[in-house]
Structure formats: structure tokens, C-alpha cells
Amino acid sequence: MTTRDSDTYYSGNASPSAAKHRIHWFHYASPQTFYPLAGRLIPWFAALAVLLGAAGMYVGFLVAPTDAQQGDAYRIIFLHVPAAWMSMFLYVVMAFWAGVGLVFNTRLSAMLATAIAPTGAMFTFLALWTGSLWGKPTWGTWWVWDARLTSELILLFLYFGFMALQAAIDDPRRADRAGAVLALVGVINVPIIYFSVIWWNTLHQGASISMKSAPTMAMTMLLGMLLMALCFWMYSIATILARVRCILLERERHTDWCMTELRGTP
Amino acid sequence: MIWSGPEEFFAMGGYGLYVWGSVVVVAIALVIEVSLVRQRRRALFVQFSRNGNTHDETQA
Numbered sequence A: 001m002t003t004r005d006s007d008t009y010y011s012g013n014a015s016p017s018a019a020k021h022r023i024h025w026f027h028y029a030s031p032q033t034f035y036p037l038a039g040r041l042i043p044w045f046a047a048l049a050v051l052l053g054a055a056g057m058y059v060g061f062l063v064a065p066t067d068a069q070q071g072d073a074y075r076i077i078f079l080h081v082p083a084a085w086m087s088m089f090l091y092v093v094m095a096f097w098a099g100v101g102l103v104f105n106t107r108l109s110a111m112l113a114t115a116i117a118p119t120g121a122m123f124t125f126l127a128l129w130t131g132s133l134w135g136k137p138t139w140g141t142w143w144v145w146d147a148r149l150t151s152e153l154i155l156l157f158l159y160f161g162f163m164a165l166q167a168a169i170d171d172p173r174r175a176d177r178a179g180a181v182l183a184l185v186g187v188i189n190v191p192i193i194y195f196s197v198i199w200w201n202t203l204h205q206g207a208s209i210s211m212k213s214a215p216t217m218a219m220t221m222l223l224g225m226l227l228m229a230l231c232f233w234m235y236s237i238a239t240i241l242a243r244v245r246c247i248l249l250e251r252e253r254h255t256d257w258c259m260t261e262l263r264g265t266p
Numbered sequence B: 001m002i003w004s005g006p007e008e009f010f011a012m013g014g015y016g017l018y019v020w021g022s023v024v025v026v027a028i029a030l031v032i033e034v035s036l037v038r039q040r041r042r043a044l045f046v047q048f049s050r051n052g053n054t055h056d057e058t059q060a
Helices: A006-010 A031-063 A072-104 A107-139 A147-168 A172-186 A189-199 A219-251 A256-263 B006-014 B016-051
Strands: none
Touching (some): A107 B016, A219 B016
């Protein structure tokens, strides 16, 4: 009995009318209600990802002009910057849900954090890969051990560490807690990545978009980049929701609702 | 359209290897991730229909 309502405290079967009028913030925190909701949302986010991706690639590769300094090598920006944004953003979201799971002991939050890690790691890898392919023609090297590149590599290792730690612990709830501590400690790396180009001398160029000044790039370049960022965003939501549904079924398969679901078709 | 023909488009001003090397790897990564999640889901249903709810350590 978690209610603090004194009436219900004293009589076991008091009417739930008081509870009815409250807003059920935690309604979708229940795996049983979250699972079908996530299932309904996935096709929409997937469709948005496809549409935004097609529009972004169209603008980036067929409309945006060739860069005066970098030629067409700059077009890697349409994949590199969105991937790098997602790598950092997903880490913060992962650490947030891991932290919520740690503090409130909510199963779904922790499972969400677990579901985010592989997608975050993938975008980190893609940011490094595309960055390397961009660095070779523009800087003359695939890799330098400067602040921006090194801290992004550390981000990849943080994702790997989170996944490896959780995989190494048999009890899922203990794995959640251990992973959460690692994720929260690692958050310190995200501002280091973001501000590294300001704090240290580096080959890497500064932030592509600044809130303080007018865009320095052509509008079509900016549009292509934002469309691709939204595409990766929608893609991440769809994939993470699909993965968290798998994790839910894996962990809660002994419950009636999971068994009913598993008797159906995938 | 900024390109005069497909050759020019694929050449990317001489940076084709770098640009398409980025595009292809991103596409492959997204396809692999989606198929891994689908496979994970399908495996759950197959395992349930075979073994019911018994926890199989070898597949865990």
C-alpha cells in the first residue's frame, strides 16, 4: 500500500475514487502499459525517420552547394554532425534514465537505459568513422590524439563499459544499479567533448551551430544537417523502443501479460 | 540540381571514396542494428514456443 490517503490506510477496501482524480504520471511507467504503447509508436517514428532521412539526403547531396574551401568532402557533415550529436545526447538520456532507475527503483527506467546503450555506441562509432574519413582529405590524417577526438573515443569506451558491466552481472536489478553508477560518473565526459574545441587547441573545427550568432553556413547546408539530425533522432526512438520491448519480454516473461504476448506472433 | 551528370555526382569532386565511405558505412550500421533487434525479438518468440517459460541458460 503506497497511498498516503488516510481513509484508504485504515480501511483496506476503501473506494479508489480519490485515486481516480489524480493524474497518473506513473501510468506508463508500468511495463504492462508501456509495452503496447511503445509498439503503437514504433511505426510512426520509423516512418518519420525514413521520410526525414530521404529529405535530408536529398537536400545534402542534391541541393546544397559545393563548399568553397573543402569541396565536396564537406558533405560528410550531413552524417558526421548528426551522429556526433546523437552520440552525446543519447549518453545523457541513458544516464538520466539510469539515474531515475537508481533513485526511484523503477524497472522500466533502468531497462530504457540498457536499451539506449547499443544505439548510442553505434552513433559514437559512426561519428568517429565519418570523422576519420573527413579528417583524411581536410587535415591530411585519419586520426589525431587531440581533445575532441580522444574524448569522443572515451565516450565509445563508456558505452562499451556500460554494456559489458551489465552483461557481466547475472542479477538484472544489480546490473541496473552497477550500470547506473558507471553511466552517471561518465556524464562528466559529455561537456568535455562538447567544449573541447574551445578549451584546448585542436585540429577540429568549432561548433557547427551556435545559439549566439547567425549561421555561418548556407541555409541549404544547415537544413540538410538538421533534417539528418531529426532523422537520426526518430530512428533512435524507434530502435530503442523496439529494443526495450525485447528487454521487457526477456525480463518479465514469467508474468501473465508477457506469456500472452509471447503466444502471439512476433 | 547541382550536378551535371551521375559521374560527377559519384566522383564528389574527387572525394568520392571519403564521402561514399561514410554514407555506406552509416547505412550498413543502421541496417545491421535494425536486423539485430528484429532477430532478438523473433528469437524470444521461437524460444517461448519451444521451451515455454523455462529459462535456458545456454541461450541467455
